[in-house]
Amino acid sequence: MTKFLKHIALEGKGLSLGYFHQKAKKEILQDLSFQLFSGELTCLLGPNGVGKSTLIKAILGQIKPWQGEILLENQVLQKFGTEELAKRISVVLTDPVFPGNMTVGQLVALGRTPHTGWSGKLSEQDRGIVEKALSDTKIGYLRDERLSEISDGQRQKAMIARALAQNGQLMILDEPTAHLDLVNRFEIMQVLREIASQKGKAVLVVTHDLDIAVETADRFWLLNCGTPLISGKPEDLIISGEINQLLPGEKFKFSVERGKLEFEIRDSGFEITGPTELVFWVEKALRKAGLNTFKGTLTIQRSPFSIRLGEAQFDTIEALIHFLEKSE
The missing domain is CATH 3.40.50.300 (P-loop containing nucleotide triphosphate hydrolases)
Known part of the structure; x- marks a missing residue:
């Protein structure tokens, strides 16, 4: 060239x-x-x-x-x-x-x-x-x-x-x-x-x-x-x-980390543990759903993907949100 x-x-x-x-x-x-x-x-x-x-x-x-x-x-x-x-x-x-x-x-x-x-x-x-x-x-x-x-x-x-x-x-x-x-x-x-x-x-x-x-x-x-x-x-x-x-x-x-325009991310107060990139997407979905607080800690597993909250386990973010909305 x-x-x-x-x-x-x-x-x-x-x-x-x-x-x-x-x-x-x-x-x-x-x-x-x-x-x-x-x-x-x-x-x-x-x-x-x-x-x-x-x-x-x-x-x-x-x-x-x-x-x-x-x-x-x-x-x-x-x-x-x-x-x-x-x-x-x-x-x-x-x-x-x-x-x-x-x-x-x-x-x-x-x-x-x-x-x-x-x-x-x-x-x-x-x-x-x-x-x-x-x-x-x-x-x-x-x-x-x-x-x-x-x-x-x-x-x-x-x-x-x-x-x-x-x-x-x-x-x-x-x-x-x-x-x-x-x-x-x-x-x-x-x-x-x-x-x-x-x-x-x-x-x-x-x-x-x-x-x-x-x-x-x-x-x-x-x-x-x-x-x-x-x-x-x-x-x-x-x-x-x-x-x-x-x-x-x-x-x-x-976002310097993700190279794209985003709503400014402030400390949500969510207690979420797991791989950083998965925590990001779960937290983003919770924000859009208007779920700003909940009791307990979310634990995310990568493969196979799952989210655990206490004794409950979810294989999609949608299932988690549905559960939290019913619990409010």
Whole structure:
């Protein structure tokens, strides 16, 4: 596998971003700085309304910073014309609209438009790039299928293939896993990770899918109201606790032990003994059932699984809960 040297593909310095509303200046983001690296999959996370869309519009050149500057390939972004930006930045939006009778191959070929002009006539080189994009996203078998006849996950892969055929060094995707099932969400993010690492692309994904982002991203950008953008390895941000800046109040917490978002676990007062991971799941089920206290000690055995309370023994958590609810 080719190993690409990482470099700064995109950089923001001291940005102030916003828009005008009824002639009043509304600042959304201020003193914002960041670096996006080639060869990395970066996930931008933050609550709704924090300014993620505003930042993406600035990166795409759709709005001009009030202060600071954005550098693309070490050049000020505003120096690039629309056609030049289209050759350097590929975009996949949340809900693109394409004719249902268009084939996957035709959609992917649209990625070459910035290079061929609006005539859309493909050279042999263009056709080779389209075929490679289909192959790299593992959808070559869908080439002649119509967009209306394939699944949501397959359509999303086709959109990514179109962006890949565009051959920009920077790929930006807005919620690419929205509306997809669990397996397709993992597959899409894994495809993007491979594109970044194997092709040296800088891939920026806007997402709310924290659990899958933790599994696949090389870097997180955390954006929250009133705080600077936080950038770092997901694992560093989890260990330091900075990941919790994404979460409202103290009701939720990102579990360092389990690598996922959970209700904050406080000392329950339950007396439960047994393997740690089994104690965790039994206690979680008791909490959800509203059984916060009971008399006695639960003893859990792993193989075969059983839970003992005094003289009573249960082979499922459901049976235990049923017993405790009847005893209340």
